Amino acid sequence: MNKKLTIQDILTMKKNGEKVSMLTAYDASFAGIIDATGIEMVLVGDSLGMVLLGYNSTVPVTMEEMLHHCRAASKGVKRALLVGDMPFMSYQVSESEAITNAGRFLKEAGCDAVKLEGGTEVCDTVKAMVRAGISVMGHIGLTPQTASQLGGYKVQGKDADSARKLLQSARDLEAAGAFSIVLECIPAELAEVITKAVSIPTIGIGAGKHCDGQVLVTHDMVGMFEKFTPSFVKQYVNLAPQIKEAVATYFEEVKNGSFPSEEHSFNMQLDVKNLLDE
Ligand code: KIV
Numbered sequence: 001m002n003k004k005l006t007i008q009d010i011l012t013m014k015k016n017g018e019k020v021s022m023l024t025a026y027d028a029s030f031a032g033i034i035d036a037t038g039i040e041m042v043l044v045g046d047s048l049g050m051v052l053l054g055y056n057s058t059v060p061v062t063m064e065e066m067l068h069h070c071r072a073a074s075k076g077v078k079r080a081l082l083v084g085d086m087p088f089m090s091y092q093v094s095e096s097e098a099i100t101n102a103g104r105f106l107k108e109a110g111c112d113a114v115k116l117e118g119g120t121e122v123c124d125t126v127k128a129m130v131r132a133g134i135s136v137m138g139h140i141g142l143t144p145q146t147a148s149q150l151g152g153y154k155v156q157g158k159d160a161d162s163a164r165k166l167l168q169s170a171r172d173l174e175a176a177g178a179f180s181i182v183l184e185c186i187p188a189e190l191a192e193v194i195t196k197a198v199s200i201p202t203i204g205i206g207a208g209k210h211c212d213g214q215v216l217v218t219h220d221m222v223g224m225f226e227k228f229t230p231s232f233v234k235q236y237v238n239l240a241p242q243i244k245e246a247v248a249t250y251f252e253e254v255k256n257g258s259f260p261s262e263e264h265s266f267n268m269q270l271d272v273k274n275l276l277d278e
Helices: 007-015 028-037 063-076 095-107 120-131 144-150 160-176 188-197 239-256 273-277
Strands: 020-024 041-044 081-085 113-115 136-141 180-184 202-205 213-216
Touching (some): 007 020, 007 081, 028 063, 041 213, 160 188, 180 188, 188 202
Parallel strands (some): 081 113, 202 213
16 A cells, blocks of 8 residues: 555556546645545646636646645655646747756656646657656646637537547557546547547546546645636535634634633743743
């Protein structure tokens, strides 16, 4: 249970028909809680731009922001494979810049692998990164960094032509050396076909039950991101109202003096009353 998982372990899970689970984490505390459950992969997603940093999309997220949070998450992860998400424009400009940036996730931030968005069009870059010794997870379907080119945050691959392109992208990513592929917001039937067509694990988010694994943004599934919840998210607990209630009670108790009580104070019977007279 405590042995650090490897890329090979994740590939073997598909061969054995064992489902792969992945969740996002952006700091040591969450990463530690998630890791302790046995979840196989922790993703430091660029979704942190929206759920932590308050941006309206993932586009503004920088390399430095990603590395900062990857470094923190890596402190909490002992067993899971830690995947760092490459932010927009960190891998598109040139192959050499992509390798340099991907390498920083491994060398400076403790990640085991990186993820990048895109299909056939990023495969030369993926090949170059894998050749350089970097493990790469692909991400096709709804790719949030380029959502504006896709007509917004919409289900992708709904017609035969775009479904065919997504299938080809998955095959190309496998051929380029990717070790797994996130399938985001595509019809369940198409995800099933893609999953059967490749020998690397597909990790679905809004892509139905036939994928080899599943991923969710942790803040969505625990109810800590209130701006919106995509329809494919199952909320396992709704923490925001509980946190608000706790904070409101604290606020009231500070105001009325009932916090801190004796129990939460250090009372040591010190004779300090006449300190003021000295
Ligand atoms: O940024 C992210 O959290 C992701 C997952 C939703 C797959 O890319």
